[in-house]
Amino acid sequence: xxxxxxxxxxxxxxxxxxxxxxxxxxxxxxxxxxxxxxxxxxxxxxxxxxxxxxxxxxxxxxxxxxxxxxxxxxxxxxxxxxxxxxxxxxxxxxxxxxxxxxxxxxxxxxxxxxxxxxxxxxxxxxxxxxxxxxxxxxxxxxxxxxxxxxxxxxxxxxxxxxxxxxxxxxxxxxxxxxxxxxxxxxxxxxxxxxxxxxxxxxxxxxxxxxxxxxxxxxxxx
Numbered sequence: 010x011x012x013x014x015x016x017x018x019x020x021x022x023x024x025x026x027x028x029x030x031x032x033x034x035x036x037x038x039x040x041x042x043x044x045x046x047x048x049x050x051x052x053x054x055x056x057x058x059x060x061x062x063x064x065x066x067x068x069x070x071x072x073x074x075x076x077x078x079x080x081x082x083x084x085x086x087x088x089x090x091x092x093x094x095x096x097x098x099x100x101x102x103x104x105x106x107x108x109x110x111x112x113x114x115x116x117x118x119x120x121x122x123x124x125x126x127x128x129x130x131x132x133x134x135x136x137x138x139x140x141x142x143x144x145x146x147x148x149x150x151x152x153x154x155x156x157x158x159x160x161x162x163x164x165x166x167x168x169x170x171x172x173x174x175x176x177x178x179x180x181x182x183x184x185x186x187x188x189x190x191x192x193x194x195x196x197x198x199x200x201x202x203x204x205x206x207x208x209x210x211x212x213x214x215x216x217x218x219x220x221x222x223x224x225x226x227x228x229x230x
Contacts, residue, residue, distance in 0.1 A: 012040050014188040015158040016101035017222070018117075021070055023094040025176035026063035032175035033062035035165045038100045041155020042077065052155030053078065057100050057112035057125070059092055060084075060165070063175050068094055074112040074125040076152060087123040088144060090133045092116055110152040127152050158187045162213055162225040164205060174205075174212050176227050183222040197223065 017038050037058025043051045057074040070092040075084040092098075096118040103111045109129065115122045115136050124141045125131035127150045134141030160182045164174040185197050202215035202223060207230075216224045 010189050011154050012158050012187055012189055013104040015040050017160045017185045018099045018183045019180050021059060021092055021094050021096045022177040022180055024061055024063050024068045026066045026068055028176045030063050030066040032173035034175045034177050035060045035163045036180055037161050039159045040102045043157035051157040055102050055110060055152050057114045059098055072114045072123045087133050090121055090123045160185055179224050179226045181224045185222055
């Protein structure tokens with residue numbers, strides 16, 4: 010059944026940059042993009058989240074949104090959205106009343122948010138103002154929706170190559186919520202989680218999911 014909104018919360022982790030001085034991870038929520046066992050996918054992936062990186066031993070964090078696949082096929086990073094370790098983050102992807110789609114990343118600690126609305130624009134503004142200063146246009150961007158929802162800690166790629174995976178400790182997702190096009194809201198169950206495995210090595214492992222949330226813990230390499 011089509012999904013018209015997904016949201017969740019987490020705190021930006023304090024990275025172990027001594028252990029992984031040049032490495033990264035991305036934490037996000039999204040709709041679509043999951044591959045079906047029978048072939049095909051659950052739709053294009055619309056997502057928003059926070060990159061947490063160690064650069065020469067120092068932590069750097071920033072917010073972004075992405076529609077995949079798209080042209081150009083890369084994440085768009087917000088400017089003037091300052092994110093720090095320990096900040097409380099809420100992220101969501103929503104269909105609006107006019108049929109357009111919105112991604113929103115809220116730094117609940119600073120009160121600053123990053124928005125993207127398909128067919129219109131994207132930018133940053135005060136959460137309390139419910140409006141943003143435009144940083145770019147999305148007039149040619151369309152999204153058709155999807156059939157899966159995700160809460161992810163990811164070892165992302167750069168130029169087709171996996172970034173060394175950062176030691177983020179444990180990230181706790183709380184208040185994970187899906188709204189379907191019709192029917193009641195769906196909440197996670199214990200069978201919904203999956204590990205990050207590369208070359209037979211488990212890099213991150215989720216706890217058993219409940220309706221209240223779950224955690225993801227760095228385990229390697």
